[in-house]
Amino acid sequence: MNLFLRFSTYIGENVESLALEVVEGVLHRLKLDIPQWEKKQAIDMYVSLLRFFGESLVNEDKELVPDFFIDWSKKNAAMQISSNGKISEIAVRYPPTRDVLLEIVTEISIELGLSIKENAFIIKRLNTLLDISLNETIFAFERLFEESREVTQKELAALSAPIIPVKDGVVILPLIGDIDTYRVNYIIEHVIPKIGAMDIHYLIADFSGIYTINVDIAEYLDQIGSMLQLMGICVLTTGLRPELAQIVVNSRINISSINTFANVKKALESVK
Template structure:
């Protein structure tokens, strides 16, 4: 059986370019917009993977897994950087099974091996493919997850822009919903910029906030209190009728905070005081 396995491995290696070409053709047809323009980058990776499969047939299970793991870590990240999709990449697996399986069938017929020997060959191939899927997918998903988190952080940083208006005065125009993560970011940015800019007054403008509920109000009061502790007086503008009604229904008092219906009114009042 060892000689048969070695022969099958060599036959697959001899046809690695052909198999990679066939898989490239199939994938470009199935995913023309995702993969066709990446053919030059993906083709050598496919040749390398066919090589991995061929060698895994002749290797002990532990050795094959180490080889596949090393390949998966590097190639998974590389394909993610190429902006392929996991769906399109995993869509290649049946093609490898098909074309490598054909080689194994030819070897079985030529060498007249029995069902048990053929089953053993196919089982080794299936095991290798399962390992490839796992070791490729993990770094691929990790890379994309980290990229999404980085993009999310960048977007959130842009969502808390502190704008200096005049000496000692800055405005934070809030747009969109406020969740726990964003509230924490707003708090940090408000305090850091207030100290850096040596502010006396800080205006939180709610004109672009669609919903003001108990959570948002609590977060606002925490920000106002934190600013007070560093010597900055916070004011709130953009109190629309619906926001005023929500505050009244929530039975929350803004008596200790200056509030304005528009940012223009808040700034006009500060100009007089400054």
């Protein structure tokens, strides 16, 4: 019988005990204690993986990496994102997993009398599986992390520039937190159209809640004010602390065109 076929048959006949050995070996080396459901899930995955691996050695038409293994890798990344975990928490599991698996296949190779060359071929195939799994996990984590960060940015941007109606034809736009290019673009793309759809005559832009701002952002905000004025909306500015006022002075903004008030109350009193 072909030695690879014997190896494949051995894997198939002992797949459950081998999968258990892998999981327990990895947990022992990492000194991890995981819930029973998670352990069972890992065992089931390694049963499928080892069975596939054994079959792939004697079936040249078999794909190099099974879809279920790639899906499993992606799910690991998704679980880390949902629990605010780090990709390093997954990455550290790969070296001990690799060691345990290589020790197992080498022991089987010795028991079945495979040559060094044949064992090296098996190890190479196994390393390829693990490398692709790790890459897919990292790629999925990065993609999901960016998607999560974008959602968070949108939520923060919405919170940082709420539209607050105070009386007929008058709204307050309190700018809150750190204002950067992303939030300025959010205001242009989402806030301005909402204001334009409302029956607004006055908009009070309150800067008292802004932590930091630079000259470029100040100029962008001035452009937003100009857009609103072109829409027939009078823009009143409040809450410009001395350090923010200094940035405005140092910019290319025409200060004489800004209707500035000490606070929102004063601005409201000026609205007739």
